[in-house]
Amino acid sequence: MVTLKASALQDFVGDIFIKAGCSPEEGRRIGRYLVAANLTGHDSHGVVRVPRYVQMKNDGLIRADQEVEVVVDTPVLAVVDGRYGFGQTAAPQAVQIGIDKCRQMGLSAVALRNAGHIGRVGDWAEMAAAAGLVSVHFVNAAGSILVAPFGAVERRFSTAPYCVGVPRPGEAPLVLDFATSVVAEGKVLVASKGGSKVPEHALIGPDGKMSGDPHLLYGDYQAAGGRDYKRGDGAIRAFGDHKGSGLAFMCEVLGGALTGTGAATEGRRFANGMLSFYIDPKIVDPANFLPGELARFVGWVKTAKPIPGEQVLVPGEKEARLRAERLAKGIPLPDEIWQSLVTTAREVGLDERRIQSAAM
Ligand code: NAD
Numbered sequence: 001m002v003t004l005k006a007s008a009l010q011d012f013v014g015d016i017f018i019k020a021g022c023s024p025e026e027g028r029r030i031g032r033y034l035v036a037a038n039l040t041g042h043d044s045h046g047v048v049r050v051p052r053y054v055q056m057k058n059d060g061l062i063r064a065d066q067e068v069e070v071v072v073d074t075p076v077l078a079v080v081d082g083r084y085g086f087g088q089t090a091a092p093q094a095v096q097i098g099i100d101k102c103r104q105m106g107l108s109a110v111a112l113r114n115a116g117h118i119g120r121v122g123d124w125a126e127m128a129a130a131a132g133l134v135s136v137h138f139v140n141a142a143g144s145i146l147v148a149p150f151g152a153v154e155r156r157f158s159t160a161p162y163c164v165g166v167p168r169p170g171e172a173p174l175v176l177d178f179a180t181s182v183v184a185e186g187k188v189l190v191a192s193k194g195g196s197k198v199p200e201h202a203l204i205g206p207d208g209k210m211s212g213d214p215h216l217l218y219g220d221y222q223a224a225g226g227r228d229y230k231r232g233d234g235a236i237r238a239f240g241d242h243k244g245s246g247l248a249f250m251c252e253v254l255g256g257a258l259t260g261t262g263a264a265t266e267g268r269r270f271a272n273g274m275l276s277f278y279i280d281p282k283i284v285d286p287a288n289f290l291p292g293e294l295a296r297f298v299g300w301v302k303t304a305k306p307i308p309g310e311q312v313l314v315p316g317e318k319e320a321r322l323r324a325e326r327l328a329k330g331i332p333l334p335d336e337i338w339q340s341l342v343t344t345a346r347e348v349g350l351d352e353r354r355i356q357s358a359a360m
Contacts, residue, residue: 002338002359003330010035012358013047019348020054022064026089033088037120038331040319043195044186045120048337051344061270062086062116068093076105082115087272090115095124098278099131106283111259112274122177122319125165129173134279137163140256140263143270147181148235150245153208155235158264159184160251169291175316180248181236188214189227193336205234224336
């Protein structure tokens with residue numbers, strides 16, 4: 001295990017993307033968001049993605065330094081095309097459009113299509129919350145067929161995340177943010193590379209048996225080699241039986257079909273689609289009832305007697321705690337993931353002394 005300070009890891013990842021052909025601004029931004037995912041404990045959406053992003057850039061599947069194209073623009077609504085730019089560039093532009101419209105109108109919706117991987121969706125809810133806004137996000141990942149619907153063993157959905165953010169004055173926002181699968185694909189990736197295991201009910205084989213074995217997703221792989229989720233003959237399971245599977249279905253419909261990205265199907269180019277709604281609580285709630293009511297409700301929920309050994313947490317609490325801890329103690333990375341960063345840094349031609357200094 002290698003442990004790095006967030007700032008050092010962020011700079012190293014930024015340098016890799018700059019060397020790979022991104023502008024310094026974009027490279028730093030990608031580094032910042034990937035490391036932000038590690039800080040919140042979502043290692044599945046952190047720097048483990050670096051080799052894959054660089055490969056996608058080299059293959060022309062993601063493009064550097066794209067400006068989004070606004071294809072529909074009304075006072076309350078925008079449709080924004082990410083033009084297959086990095087998600088860490090397309091998503092904040094789309095969210096900013098939603099924030100600006102919501103500040104004018106009290107309510108807005110933005111359909112983002114054809115974005116590169118937008119990473120941890122909670123980042124976008126946090127961006128809206130920092131502007132004082134409630135937000136709701138339905139997301140799909142076209143071309144990424146990973147998840148079996150309830151009652152099936154074959155893949156038909158992406159891990160299609162759903163996210164809701166609620167700002168709290170003077171406190172971290174409440175952020176519910178999850179894949180509609182039992183686990184995000186990146187968690188299986190991390191498990192396959194020696195990181196935390198996934199639950200035994202996370203995956204399903206063609207025989208209908210549940211398992212936590214990453215080989216069901218990736219087929220045969222070498223410890224140090226790449227992973228291709230198209231090679232396994234199993235699937236990740238949708239969470240929450242028919243209800244979670246139904247939410248996944250609607251994330252595909254709203255985040256994929258309605259945005260113009262396209263819902264899950266075989267052979268589609270990878271892109272995230274995101275349908276986001278923004279609400280200004282100051283307009284809904286001129287009497288400013290919400291902050292006090294949130295404080296009361298959170299306090300009340302947390303007084304529920306816990307199961308022995310458990311704690312009652314509210315959405316976003318685990319991430320906020322981990323962020324504080326990892327900012328103080330550093331980000332732990334399994335050797336395999338660290339080595340994949342070093343290999344990618346060499347492949348893009350980063351100076352060897354820069355690479356050697358990264359983990360010091
Ligand atoms: P997860 O299973 O860790 O669930 C996270 C959510 O559950 C958070 O809101 C967290 O605060 C809450 N939570 C966690 N423990 C809790 C507890 N004990 N009590 C109450 N609430 C608790 O998340 P996941 O499904 O593995 O998703 C990980 C990340 O992957 C998310 O950030 C998601 O946006 C991202 N993702 C992105 C894509 C994409 O295509 N860009 C696809 C899938 C997932």
